[in-house]
Amino acid sequence: MDADRVTSGESTPQLTVVLADDHLVVRAGMRLLLSQDPAFDIVAESSTLPETFLAVRRHHPSVLVLDLAIAGQSSLRSIPELLEASPHTRILVLTMQGDPAFAREALRGGAAGYLLKEAAAEELLGAARQVAAGATYVQPSLGAHLAVADLATSRAGADDLLTAREVEVLSLLALGHTNQEIAGRLHISVRTVETHRARIRDKLDAETKADLVMAARERGLLP
Known part of the structure; x- marks a missing residue:
């Protein structure tokens, strides 16, 4: 696992986060952004699905920021299993997949949010806050496509x-x-x-x- 730590003492923030992405630069960017909010603490990072399951089972994080493609594997079908391993974890999908079908499948599987990597930095922070608070977040532009598709259906x-x-x-x-x-x-x-x-x-x-x-x-x- 690329990083795995548990904070201790009175400085421990209320909301713990695990970052799951196979690109080191992407994780570094996410870590930097989320660290702007003192309520978040990055307790672990993973670059493969097995590492992600290990981190989730060990830390039971408040939020799991999850890429849909990790080290050549799709994590889409793993969302229900990740939630089974840690029922109180809120999963925020952060991906390059802009197809509404992927968003719909992720949300049906139990994800609390769906955000594209092209989103502005502030949007990632806001999305993480919303899902941690119990809300569902879908990137507005993608949400519009989902609404149109659902209406057609x-x-x-x-x-x-x-x-x-x-x-x-x-x-x-x-x-x-x-x-x-x-x-x-x-x-x-x-x-x-x-x-x-x-x-x-x-x-x-x-x-x-x-x-x-x-x-x-x-x-x-x-x-």
Whole structure:
């Protein structure tokens, strides 16, 4: 392990940190930045996954700053195991991987934060403070991409939820047609229209016609 120390005495800060990255220069930069806040104490550094597990098990740090690629190995799938080894540790991923899919997978695995190495120095310090305080932090630019991707997913899910006939009924309802008019246009009975309407209402969790149309539009089912 590149560095491994435990501070002692009354000078020991409240929040302990382990830095996991296989680049010495990167770790030195992180150490310098985090040392600006007296609340943080870098108790260990690691350059491989086995070293990271050893440091986490030994120190149970408040924060683990973790690269997703360490010495040729992906640490993404190790996040749940690291948390199992130290349940109270908050993991802040610091990586070059800007793909929202990696961020989503890391957060699902239990990471408390996701930050790109291109971020400003102050952002790393702020992110570390936030995750240590129990919050979740995602780099704003990446968070926007995640929000768009999640919205697209929810829209696709809602579209799959309704049948083709229900989408037709919903579209006509949004245009202001009555049940009788919809029945005539689709060549079905009024009772069938009412049944479709009830099913649509249940699926979209919308009570009134206005709620139903709004829910459909929010999910991308209507223009």
